[in-house]
Amino acid sequence: MTFDLLFSAVVFGFSVSGILFLVSIGISIGFGLMRIINMEQMVYYTFGAYVTYTIMSTTGSFALALVASILVAAGLGFLVETLLLRRVYGRELMFTMVVTFSVFLIGIGIIQYAWGLEPKPVSSPFHTLISIFGVKMPLYRILVIAIAIAVFIGIQLMLNKTIIGKAIRAGIDNPAQVQGLGINIYRIFTFTFVIASGLAGLGGALNAPLTMTGPYMGFDMLLFAFITVILGGLGSIKGTLVSALILGQVMSVGGTIWAPLSFVAPFVVMFCVILIKPNGLFGVEAKAFGFE
């Protein structure tokens, strides 16, 4: 394998990592804070991609599409959280899993009605190639990496510097204690959920030009997002980042060596890691709910 090929595979891998990080952070925080497994994050991802398609094909502005898809996804997340998931907190994990999975199926059904069954192509917003170390790279991939890094720094700042971020971190450790301090934990749940779904929408918007936008795009991404979260350990943001970085490289470099590997290699990696470390790389122990 030549240096050019390997280098471009690594950069592609980082852009894949960025998208994986954006879509799986919601699942990870949702488990850590609310002790639910929210499989319906992928609905926001799919909606983000479709909103991008609609706005790109009508106005042609990618920045507008990004903002709109974040807003639509966050709004949907708000609706689902306040109307449905409120009733689910405190139930056993399996129950939350099946409930959110059926929300996911409903979301797919709505998308089929709104946009039809056939996949929609989204053209890349810029076709510029830039040259790094003499290797030509699409500027768009670099942009995806930059946005993912910015989001990661933003989340870290929010969690460590703001009071609400500190409340979220305390909630991950012990929700009952936070509630005992007079903080409305349910408001924090809603806030976190809206941010997480907005990020999933952003991930979908960024991924739309890279893949085909179809009603079932969420299914594939659901599997990969869950591999990311499981590999890193449910509930750990650092773990999600590390495993997104690993999986992006595995998919991209593996796919360069033999194309089918890009699909199956992540599963094999997860399989092996789980057999050795059943809680993932940085997993937190799921504790009793302690409230409700």
Next chain:
Amino acid sequence: MNKTFKGIAGPLLLVFLLVVARFVFPNKMTFIIELAIFSIYVMGNNILYGYLGMVSFGQPFYLGVGAYASAIYLAHIGTNPIIALGVALMMGVVIGLIFGPVFIRLRGDYFALINAALCAIGLFTVEKLLLPITRGDDGLWYRSRMAEIPFLDIRAPENFFYFAIFVLFIALVLYRFMDRSVMGVSFRAIKINERKMKFLGYNTFGIRWIGFILSCVLSSLAGSLYAINFGFVNPSLVEPGRAAEVLVATLIGGAGTVYGPFFGTLAFLGIKDLVSKFISRWELVVGILTLIVLFKFSKGIWGGLESWSENWTGGRRRKLSPALSTEKPSQANIK
């Protein structure tokens, strides 16, 4: 009325009704065959979800193991469908023995997802890795190679109907026996409080393992029946996305009951049949239906009927202690 007769009366009635239905609605025969096969598949998932409380998002893998074991035997090695069925059952046991000890020590959510991963690896295996043997996406065809067997030529659909019904009958009788045995009760007890079971001196690992193997065997039995019925298999059987179907059918019917899987399958396939006449895709309906069942009828069709008849007869029916018969496990189970 002796005990043995009581054990087979329910399954016998069910099977009799199916045979009646086949003659009342002659053009619905394929539907009834699918109903019988899918019920066995759902019964396998019901052991995991209903009795042991473990959700698996990779049941299509175990279905595919049975289907491909039979298909590969029929296409490359032998010609006898009954031996193909035996091969599939053997493979189910082997898969359960191999993956069981590794999987069941995982926590519930990891168990669900490692099954999904296994399912994706299985899809990859039959689609790409074993391409010369399974012919990948083209599917494996072997209908013409199947030999006639004595008594009943199951190559013809109307004869296969009786065969499938007979297998369903045997499966239901054994399933009912399992439900009433000490094993069935220990399964439920593990679902409610595994720590207490351990404290009482039960080997919960072993009990879970047996449950896992039983589930694998039932799923591969269903897969093998599919393979023999259609005369060909293709990788769409193993798609991870189809894991939802079997979960939904289990939930609708009533998790953790003997006849729940059958009624769940009947409702699920019936709704699918009806809905697909009006709209081409049925995800929306399945999703809404599951939510309604989860929040309003958490016992499912059969569970609801059972508790209704208990009220009606004043609880004269033999039933387990209240703690065991309730569907919702206690909070203490969540570690």
